[in-house]
Amino acid sequence: MWTKHHKKRRFGRLVVPAITVAFLSYFGYHSIHGDFGLQATEQLERQRIARTAELAKLTKARVALERQVELMSDGSLERDMIDEISRYQLNMSRADEIVIMNTYF
Template sequence: MWTRHHKSRIYGRLVVPAIAACFLSYFVYHSIHGDYGLNAAKRFEAHKELNQRRLDKLVAEREALEQRVKRLSDGSLMKDALDERARYALNLLKPDEIVIFDRNL
């Protein structure tokens, strides 16, 4: 009876760890540089902070406008002052009025 003996080769024992190292390096690379990796998370956080600052600015602007509207509608403003502000904002005037432009305003 003949038996076949194989010589143990060093390359045979390194194939599985080499393939595992390739897969591991692929996943590590994409966990850092991929679409959902660490670098993308940093960019997302920076974009989120920028949008939060924009939102805070817009909220403050809206609150200021709400306060102006509240002051106009609480009855403390006289009708002629309200009429003057409306005509100034809409750029309208009556036929018998004279407009004087002042550069300081």
């Protein structure tokens, strides 16, 4: 009767666990630091919040401008409105006027 006798290898039994650890380490690292990882997701969320705030500010400015345009439209053209806007834009006043500056700290 013939039998095969194999020597027990010390490193042979560590190959599969080593490959498994390498595999899990690779995907674990990229789940945190990768392009779609946790850190990138947090950064995208911060950008979304900042841009939402900027959008709200721009929307508010647009509404104000639309209101000004509505006041200056053909149907309701007011001399006072045109005078006020032109003075504000040109930063001018007449010699007989008193200018009061409001400063907020």
